[in-house]
Amino acid sequence: GAVVSQHPSRVICKSGTSVKIECRSLDFQATTMFWYRQFPKKSLMLMATSNEGSKATYEQGVEKDKFLINHASLTLSTLTVTSAHPEDSSFYICSARGSATSYEQYFGPGTRLTVT
């Protein structure tokens, strides 16, 4: 199946700093990418949907100025957590889909963010 990677796999940062997480589709062109966050023992919560070359669509309650999403190419989307706080500590997961995958979505392995 199609492969989606995320980098870094885990990151620790200090409060007030910004962190960028990359999501790449390795063997297909992802016309749409999605970002989720997941708290321990909870389900995935969709944060935003991004289409290549256009602004991301954020879910209700997700601050777009805090979680900056850039889908600059058909294989790369980035999520930047700005001015991170301890409550932003979570597991962030991206997924991607495209016509080449018959619109199936493939998930990345996730990024564990810890804000101290």
Place this chain on the structure above:
Amino acid sequence: LAKTTQPISMDSYEGQEVNITCSHNNIATNDYITWYQQFPSQGPRFIIQGYKTKVTNEVASLFIPADRKSSTLSLPRVSLSDTAVYYCLVGDRRSNNDMRFGAGTRLTVKP
């Protein structure tokens, strides 16, 4: 967007067949049903997808009755490594409205 309801948890033993049912009473004509498996600290993994009747692949079967208001994921002869959370998602994949996860079912396989 069809909302889904699944049992919160299930227990089974190695070698047994496990059936997890998902209710989606408001499923729309263009909606597909997709099941994912997730292990702790990993991204979800696609298991199977279907629209109606029965779909089978190398790891599971998916049974969908004629009214499509529910679906059942069947895992044959589970092993300890099948302990995971299983999610049922329903939606129109071309419209990107099949992206929201419900609570999922936590399956625990015991020796």
